Amino acid sequence: MKKPVKVLITGAAGQIGYALAPQVARGAMLGPDQPVILHLLDIPPAAQSLEGVKMELIDAALPLLAGVLTTTDVDEATQGVEVAVMVGGFPRKAGMERKDVMAKNVSIYKSQASSLEKNAAQGVKVLVVANPANTNALILKENAPSIPAENITCLTRLDHNRALGQVAEKVGARVTEVKNVIIWGNHSSSQFPDVAHGTVGGKPIKEAIEDDEWLKGEFVSTVQQRGAVIIKMRGMSSALSAASSACDHMRDWIHGTPSGTFVSMGVFSDGSYNAPKDIVFSFPVECKGGRWSIVQGLQIDDYTAGKLKATGEELVEEKALALQCLEEQS
Numbered sequence: 001m002k003k004p005v006k007v008l009i010t011g012a013a014g015q016i017g018y019a020l021a022p023q024v025a026r027g028a029m030l031g032p033d034q035p036v037i038l039h040l041l042d043i044p045p046a047a048q049s050l051e052g053v054k055m056e057l058i059d060a061a062l063p064l065l066a067g068v069l070t071t072t073d074v075d076e077a078t079q080g081v082e083v084a085v086m087v088g089g090f091p092r093k094a095g096m097e098r099k100d101v102m103a104k105n106v107s108i109y110k111s112q113a114s115s116l117e118k119n120a121a122q123g124v125k126v127l128v129v130a131n132p133a134n135t136n137a138l139i140l141k142e143n144a145p146s147i148p149a150e151n152i153t154c155l156t157r158l159d160h161n162r163a164l165g166q167v168a169e170k171v172g173a174r175v176t177e178v179k180n181v182i183i184w185g186n187h188s189s190s191q192f193p194d195v196a197h198g199t200v201g202g203k204p205i206k207e208a209i210e211d212d213e214w215l216k217g218e219f220v221s222t223v224q225q226r227g228a229v230i231i232k233m234r235g236m237s238s239a240l241s242a243a244s245s246a247c248d249h250m251r252d253w254i255h256g257t258p259s260g261t262f263v264s265m266g267v268f269s270d271g272s273y274n275a276p277k278d279i280v281f282s283f284p285v286e287c288k289g290g291r292w293s294i295v296q297g298l299q300i301d302d303y304t305a306g307k308l309k310a311t312g313e314e315l316v317e318e319k320a321l322a323l324q325c326l327e328e329q330s
């Protein structure tokens with residue numbers, strides 16, 4: 001039996017946390033032979049609910065679950081963790097833009113960054129899910145200078161998976177047949193879902209679909225707006241698909257992407273594809289040996305370049321707003 005890995009889930013009493021904890025404990029994130037110890041963090045008003053989640057995890061008799069720590073103390077929660085999935089925060093409600101939740105969430109990410117830096121295992125891999133995901137990840141990075149920037153990422157895999165799902169539905173293929181779509185930029189409605197380099201059943205998506213109007217119009221807006229639509233339909237955010245995509249993100253990062261396949265991850269920008277530097281931007285990446293690298297050399301036409309510019313500008317604005325919020329709070 002392998003040594004258990006300590007996995008932190010913040011906001012664990014919430015919607016996504018409730019869907020995510022059992023998936024991690026079933027091996028969907030770290031593999032079917034990797035035992036885990038879950039560190040579940042939430043805030044004091046959610047402490048009772050968190051205990052209920054722990055009871056259910058025990059009741060499920062999950063073979064890979066080697067222990068569950070529930071706590072409302074961030075320093076206890078971050079102790080020795082090798083994987084940190086940051087879901088805690090205030091979710092967007094119907095009618096709100098992600099910017100509206102900024103002030104509430106960036107201060108959480110500043111203080112939790114310091115705790116991770118102090119207490120997490122060396123080499124901790126961090127995935128920020130809570131919105132505004134890219135900017136929360138950036139604030140976390142800025143406030144945890146000893147954690148390498150490459151170890152701090154945000155979730156755009158849900159958008160990536162939504163794009164795979166839309167293409168598969170359109171052509172009537174299995175989702176596994178669809179490869180190499182890209183989500184560029186922000187996990188917001190300015191993101192650009194790009195199929196120019198994607199294939200379905202080995203054929204370019206554009207040729208398989210033969211409907212440029214749909215690809216440039218409805219496809220893009222469906223993926224961009226899917227989060228808001230699910231909130232409207234369920235009255236709550238996409239918990240099932242966010243949890244599943246968070247597992248995909250971590251699994252591929254740790255275990256690698258299949259040769260020739262790329263996925264989308266929000267990572268610290270080095271300026272590739274003219275994206276602004278010093279922000280967290282979603283790029284196409286390949287993963288190997290526990291490291292991600294941005295896929296280089298893709299041809300970008302003027303239309304796509306314009307979309308990348310717009311989402312990059314939004315992230316630069318978000319960063320300024322976040323820094324302003326933190327300054328006002330200090």
Ligand SMILES: NC(=O)C1=CN([C@@H]2O[C@H](COP(=O)(O)OP(=O)(O)OC[C@H]3O[C@@H](n4cnc5c(N)ncnc54)[C@H](O)[C@@H]3O)[C@@H](O)[C@H]2O)C=CC1
Pocket residue numbers: 010011012013014015016017041042043046087088089090091092108128129130131132133155156158159187227236237238239242
């Ligand atoms: N990146 C992505 O693809 C997606 C991101 N989200 C975001 O994920 C976040 C969580 O969403 P839900 O689970 O639906 O929300 P939720 O409200 O059900 O759960 C959030 C949990 O975080 C807890 N929390 C608040 N402050 C905290 C703190 N300082 N430390 C620890 N826990 C804290 C709350 O008590 C609550 O239990 C939201 O920000 C949402 O907008 C949601 C869907 C997709």
Ligand SMILES: O=C([O-])CC(=O)C(=O)O
Pocket residue numbers: 091092131158226227228230231237238
């Ligand atoms: O839109 C939201 O606030 C929730 C979210 O991030 C998503 O479902 O992509």
